[in-house]
Amino acid sequence: MKRGLSIALAAAFLFPTLTTLGGCARTKGAITLRVYNWEEYIDEGGEGSYVYDMLAEEGGEPDEADAPSIIDDFEAWYEETYGEAVHVEYATFGTNEDMYNELQLGNSYDLICPSDYMIMKLAAEDRLEKYDEEFFDKSVEENYYVRNVSPFILEKFQTNGGLATRDCLWSDYAAGYMWGTTGFVYNPQYVSESDLDELGWHAFTDARYKGKITAKDNVRDTYFAALGVAYEDELLALDPAADNYQTELTRIFNATDEETVANVYPILLDIKKNIYSFETDTGKADLVNGNIWLNYAWSGDAVYALNLAESGEDEDGDKTASVLLDYYVPKAGTNLWFDGWVMPKGANKKAAQAFVNFLSKPENAIRNSYYIGYTSVIAGENNEMLDYAKYLYEAEEDAEDTVEYDLSYFFFGDDVSILADRTQATRRQLYAQFPSAEAISHCAVMDYYRDEANVRINELWSRVKAETLDAWAIIVICVTVVAIALFIVFVKFGGKIDFFRRKPKEGYVLVKQVDADKPQDDA
Amino acid sequence: MKLHFSRKMLCIPYAVFLVFFVIIPMLVILFYAFTDKELHLSFSNFIRFFSDPTKLSTIVYSLVIALITTVACLLIAYPVAYILARSKIKKKYVIVLLFVTPMWINFVLRVNAIRELFNLLSAQRGMEWLAGSNYFKTVFGMVYDFLPFMVLPLYTTLLKIDQSLYEASADLGAGAFTTFTRVTIPLSMPGIMSGVTMVFLPSMTNYVVSDMLGNAKVTIVGKFIYEYFGTDWHMGSMVALVLLVVVFLSTWLSGGFKAEDTVRGANL
Numbered sequence: 001m002k003r004g005l006s007i008a009l010a011a012a013f014l015f016p017t018l019t020t021l022g023g024c025a026r027t028k029g030a031i032t033l034r035v036y037n038w039e040e041y042i043d044e045g046g047e048g049s050y051v052y053d054m055l056a057e058e059g060g061e062p063d064e065a066d067a068p069s070i071i072d073d074f075e076a077w078y079e080e081t082y083g084e085a086v087h088v089e090y091a092t093f094g095t096n097e098d099m100y101n102e103l104q105l106g107n108s109y110d111l112i113c114p115s116d117y118m119i120m121k122l123a124a125e126d127r128l129e130k131y132d133e134e135f136f137d138k139s140v141e142e143n144y145y146v147r148n149v150s151p152f153i154l155e156k157f158q159t160n161g162g163l164a165t166r167d168c169l170w171s172d173y174a175a176g177y178m179w180g181t182t183g184f185v186y187n188p189q190y191v192s193e194s195d196l197d198e199l200g201w202h203a204f205t206d207a208r209y210k211g212k213i214t215a216k217d218n219v220r221d222t223y224f225a226a227l228g229v230a231y232e233d234e235l236l237a238l239d240p241a242a243d244n245y246q247t248e249l250t251r252i253f254n255a256t257d258e259e260t261v262a263n264v265y266p267i268l269l270d271i272k273k274n275i276y277s278f279e280t281d282t283g284k285a286d287l288v289n290g291n292i293w294l295n296y297a298w299s300g301d302a303v304y305a306l307n308l309a310e311s312g313e314d315e316d317g318d319k320t321a322s323v324l325l326d327y328y329v330p331k332a333g334t335n336l337w338f339d340g341w342v343m344p345k346g347a348n349k350k351a352a353q354a355f356v357n358f359l360s361k362p363e364n365a366i367r368n369s370y371y372i373g374y375t376s377v378i379a380g381e382n383n384e385m386l387d388y389a390k391y392l393y394e395a396e397e398d399a400e401d402t403v404e405y406d407l408s409y410f411f412f413g414d415d416v417s418i419l420a421d422r423t424q425a426t427r428r429q430l431y432a433q434f435p436s437a438e439a440i441s442h443c444a445v446m447d448y449y450r451d452e453a454n455v456r457i458n459e460l461w462s463r464v465k466a467e468t469l470d471a472w473a474i475i476v477i478c479v480t481v482v483a484i485a486l487f488i489v490f491v492k493f494g495g496k497i498d499f500f501r502r503k504p505k506e507g508y509v510l511v512k513q514v515d516a517d518k519p520q521d522d523a
Numbered sequence: 524m525k526l527h528f529s530r531k532m533l534c535i536p537y538a539v540f541l542v543f544f545v546i547i548p549m550l551v552i553l554f555y556a557f558t559d560k561e562l563h564l565s566f567s568n569f570i571r572f573f574s575d576p577t578k579l580s581t582i583v584y585s586l587v588i589a590l591i592t593t594v595a596c597l598l599i600a601y602p603v604a605y606i607l608a609r610s611k612i613k614k615k616y617v618i619v620l621l622f623v624t625p626m627w628i629n630f631v632l633r634v635n636a637i638r639e640l641f642n643l644l645s646a647q648r649g650m651e652w653l654a655g656s657n658y659f660k661t662v663f664g665m666v667y668d669f670l671p672f673m674v675l676p677l678y679t680t681l682l683k684i685d686q687s688l689y690e691a692s693a694d695l696g697a698g699a700f701t702t703f704t705r706v707t708i709p710l711s712m713p714g715i716m717s718g719v720t721m722v723f724l725p726s727m728t729n730y731v732v733s734d735m736l737g738n739a740k741v742t743i744v745g746k747f748i749y750e751y752f753g754t755d756w757h758m759g760s761m762v763a764l765v766l767l768v769v770v771f772l773s774t775w776l777s778g779g780f781k782a783e784d785t786v787r788g789a790n791l
Contacts, residue, residue, distance in 0.1 A: 095753065098753070211655055272740060276654065277739055278740060279739065289642065289646070291645075291646060291654070455755070458750075458754050458755055458758075459575075462577055462750070465746075466580060466581040466742040467580055468580045469576065469579075469580040473583075474576060474579050474583060478579075485772070485776055489776070
């Protein structure tokens, strides 16, 4: 027996050692690149990936192995290009705040993909490495990012998206990955576009959508929406042709002073009363099964939801009814957001920048965009992304009711457009994935909340999310709780105090209580 | 020094676990709760907590939700456990097993299933009031989720009660009701207490249920802590600390620390 045990123990100790040895041998001499990205935010290969679907479309019967993930491809490409092996350790996060906490706890990564405001926060806290100057040298073959990135994105990154704070420039610290707007995904069976035109942000508080609209369960997006409701008139009154239009728009959507917060508080309460739920990822399903009519969403998720609802399958591939959903951007202006790659202090800059460049190869950007539904920042030197958009959304030549959808702002060249169905160009996938120049002109980027504003807005959010009782109610309840507690204390310990001890009735003698659970000696 | 193996050494793994995963984390919470951003000693979180009606209200709301959940669980579980424990049917454990099996299925899955069920009822079966009654749905989900934790300890304590005690009670002239109130309930008190602790405490913090079934419009103290840890660890730690004290007090008052009285879990 003993021998058996010791063999088992020895085996248990040896086995992991053997596997680690094996693991070491495989990646011996390889450098490690630790990438920290959003969940489901990269082409993971296999079914549903671009390569796989293209093979299937050509009539082949592809294997999962025929469509490797971007990461596998990167490892192969890196070794081929730079002659050294690299091993990518890929981890994911759910929110910017989770990611920030991980960094706070001392976890180190080489490359992270936070959103715009978090990039600014990290840069302001001096936690980031700058990109090398070489990274922006267009003459180098491997610098795919700088050669392929859309001029629109480049301009936004060089001006911090039009924000007033320019002490740390995004372009120094970050390279773009995905971008988009926020807006409403809605079911046109119940909600008409003209109603939305009339209501704008007020859809959140309008009684006709009571219990049929959702807001995001995070303070940033919902506060932004509430600002839209609160200052809709002022926003609409701004003159888009004026020089200071962008500045004013951005200022209104980033106001966090006490007066604004006080104004927004009752609106947030109205929103809470009117909405079906604060959601993080249940909105899509609720929309498809008819629980709600409107879902406030990021454009990438919108594309995904529109595709999914149209396909007549749910996320698990089960059959459902095919529903046509639409996407709407409030006329008063909305949020323009970016996710970008940053390198924390101490990162392996060479491999990290190579990874960004690899992702920026037009074919890889298309693969990622296809897989996750979001819009890549890459336009492609020869507008490869435009060909992809045309492949997805271009109308037949003889189709009726088409429009020339102008995308010159995003792509290289002066007169770039797609001939598209009017619905595609005004409210469906094309409009969600590549917003119109008109929609873009009304967009504001979100700044991060500075210390005091951060506290103020957290308190605001907790007051909105939680119910607040009146002071007297709290006092009454506290007193009751204390009274109950005292009562229990009396019952428990009262017996030990003579005063509370029950006197035996006349003629009876008090005997020691017998514990039923314990066997008695005299039994 | 020669190392002698003694039985006491078997405690070492647990002691190490205790230090690293219970004591140190608690000290860290205590540290964060009473420091400010620059990690200087500060009582501002403490003052802010107790001067903010929202935070106190959240604690009160969580207490009330937990209380209703516990009472509902007790009312459902006690008769079931009583009947099961006293019935003469063979293979009772199969029925007990049926109560326990849901615990083996991932809890998020179960809550999701209930969510879909509610959606179905409200959207297609005309029960529209369900869509808006987030507190009801939250409590329902919690009761469903924590019921096995109530059934099991009750069942094991009730099973342990000696049949002859019931007979003795009948011999002495007590009716069925008196026997129940004077014999069964007092003797099953340890089971009730351990069931109550196992239901009450988690239902104050289980915000997965309140998020998924209450559409995140119901905020209990667990969610509060989670949200603060996204932005302000110090306040989050303070809320966690207050919760810890509340939990400690309620456990102490319900006698949960008296080891010989409690029957935790069951031997299936």
